[in-house]
Amino acid sequence: MDMHNALPPSEHQATLTRLLHMLAVTEERELSCEEVFELVDYCAELQSAGIAVQDVLPAVANHLRLCADCADEYRALLRCLGMAGDETTATA
């Protein structure tokens, strides 16, 4: 019997909530790569849902524009979500 093999998603949710709160407070501050890496999969989900990351998490969108490492990670996640293809449409 493996009735309790499902991990509660609340832990990840708590991390996300904490980061989002932190972002709301420190809007002006530049994010570290570590912080962006925590949020980048959430951003990819937003993007795949048709929500602009720029609108929800402008600080992250800004970091992704400036940081090749995080942009790379973000692009890989988008690819996982089936958002790959035209990189040309990603930049305005």
Ligand SMILES: [Zn+2]
């Ligand atoms: Zn970075």
